[in-house]
Amino acid sequence: MRRAILLALICAGAFIWWRSAPKGVRRLDAGGESGGFQMDPAMRRIYYATGWPRGSAFHAIDLETGKVATRKFPGQKIIGLAPANEGDFARVGVEDINRTSTGTPYTLMMITGADAAIAKTAPAEDMSAETLNFFGSGYSTETRRSGTFESPDADGGVGFTARIAPQGSPAGIEIRLIKKDGQLGSGRIYKTRGRPEDFVLTSSSTIVAAYGTSEGASILEEIDPFTGKRGVLVRLEGGVHSMKVAGDGIVAVRDTRDGSRLSFVSYSRRVELMDLPWSKAGSRILGADPLRKRLYFQMTVLAPGGGDQSAWSVPMDQESIREAGKFFSAMHEWPELRWKLIGHSVEILIAVFVLSVGWYFYETMREI
Numbered sequence: 001m002r003r004a005i006l007l008a009l010i011c012a013g014a015f016i017w018w019r020s021a022p023k024g025v026r027r028l029d030a031g032g033e034s035g036g037f038q039m040d041p042a043m044r045r046i047y048y049a050t051g052w053p054r055g056s057a058f059h060a061i062d063l064e065t066g067k068v069a070t071r072k073f074p075g076q077k078i079i080g081l082a083p084a085n086e087g088d089f090a091r092v093g094v095e096d097i098n099r100t101s102t103g104t105p106y107t108l109m110m111i112t113g114a115d116a117a118i119a120k121t122a123p124a125e126d127m128s129a130e131t132l133n134f135f136g137s138g139y140s141t142e143t144r145r146s147g148t149f150e151s152p153d154a155d156g157g158v159g160f161t162a163r164i165a166p167q168g169s170p171a172g173i174e175i176r177l178i179k180k181d182g183q184l185g186s187g188r189i190y191k192t193r194g195r196p197e198d199f200v201l202t203s204s205s206t207i208v209a210a211y212g213t214s215e216g217a218s219i220l221e222e223i224d225p226f227t228g229k230r231g232v233l234v235r236l237e238g239g240v241h242s243m244k245v246a247g248d249g250i251v252a253v254r255d256t257r258d259g260s261r262l263s264f265v266s267y268s269r270r271v272e273l274m275d276l277p278w279s280k281a282g283s284r285i286l287g288a289d290p291l292r293k294r295l296y297f298q299m300t301v302l303a304p305g306g307g308d309q310s311a312w313s314v315p316m317d318q319e320s321i322r323e324a325g326k327f328f329s330a331m332h333e334w335p336e337l338r339w340k341l342i343g344h345s346v347e348i349l350i351a352v353f354v355l356s357v358g359w360y361f362y363e364t365m366r367e368i
Contacts, residue, residue, distance in 0.1 A: 022323035024315040028061050028296075030068050034309050037298040039287040040083035040090070045113045046286060046296065046311055047090045049078040058092055060113040061311065063292070071116035079106060088113040160225040162207055164196045171195040173209050175225045190223050190230065200245050202267055208233055208250060210240040218254060220265060234265050234272050244288035244295075246316060251295060253278060253285050262325060274318065276325045283328065286311065295321070301331045 021027065029037075032050040039046050046061040055074040058081065062069070073094050080093040092109045110120040159178040165171065172191040176184045194211040197218075201207060207223045218240040220233040238256035240263075245251075249266045260283045264274035282300040289296070293316040301308045314324045 022327055024320050025324045026313045028311040028313055036081050037286060037311050038083055039296060043287050043289050047081055047083060049081060051077060058111055058116060060116055069116040071111060165189050173199060173207060173223060197241050198243050200243055200250060202245060208267060210243055212239050233267055233270050236263055242284045244285050246288040251285055251288055253283050276322060277329045278325050279328045299328055
């Protein structure tokens with residue numbers, strides 16, 4: 001019997017070791033039915049929500065300490081969240097679980113990231129899942145996906161703002177130069193072949209936009225807002241839906257027939273330096289922190305009825321990224337493989353138990 005227990009412990013330990021993340025790769029969220037992962041602009045925290053049949057909860061991950069602050073909402077569900085543009089706050093919209101179209105409207109909250117305390121609340125008279133009008137500050141899924149920012153390299157009050165051209169306008173990037181008196185100039189749309197999915201600001205104060213083509217590929221194009229000069233950086237297979245600047249390059253997650261892949265593109269050399277499998281069920285890059293030298297991702301694992309989402313931190317070096325890719329690519333196999341291993345473990349335990357009992361009676365009879 002002791003041998004059977006020992007064998008079971010060895011099997012369990014081997015299974016846990018096989019499923020453990022590579023060195024330096026860490027899961028950040030607390031588990032559960034998670035979703036809505038968002039990183040605040042200062043890269044201090046990642047916000048997300050969890051739900052259960054009778055309520056929901058808001059969580060704020062401190063990226064420095066790894067601690068998670070939580071605010072529970074019994075009897076309510078979170079219908080949207082977004083980092084505030086300024087300060088250490090998140091904007092969260094909640095509604096009663098049993099709310100009808102004629103019932104109490106949504107409630108909007110400003111929640112502090114440090115301790116998940118509610119700093120301010122306000123009712124929403126008119127609100128939908130697509131638009132979150134928070135305390136007079138318009139927020140929509142389109143704004144969040146596009147991003148509107150001011151060039152951090154402004155000199156003498158000269159810079160620019162950029163955003164993905166709104167619906168109804170020609171596909172492209174809309175740029176407005178900031179004059180020396182701080183006033184915004186008229187907008188100019190740099191048209192693209194397809195509607196941009198994302199864009200980033202490089203250290204050279206140029207913009208790199210990612211947009212798809214009719215052939216199913218993606219183009220990363222660089223635009224200089226001051227000179228108007230533009231050029232194709234690289235062409236990638238599949239659709240790029242999220243990317244971040246990391247050092248001298250851009251980390252991009254793209255969807256292909258075989259799942260999502262991760263690319264590292266050098267914008268100075270204008271070439272793709274890394275292309276590796278990343279996830280079978282989908283992924284999105286949340287941020288790239290050059291100070292901590294870490295990348296942050298939202299990962300999805302296939303599950304009955306949908307997918308389980310989680311947040312992960314990966315060291316910003318090639319070896320760690322490659323090992324993380326192998327690890328994440330195997331995550332979708334765990335649910336099915338887990339039950340197979342458990343089934344085989346039970347069979348092994350039964351066989352060992354029968355043999356142990358037989359050996360026990362054999363030794364007993366031999367002594368008699």
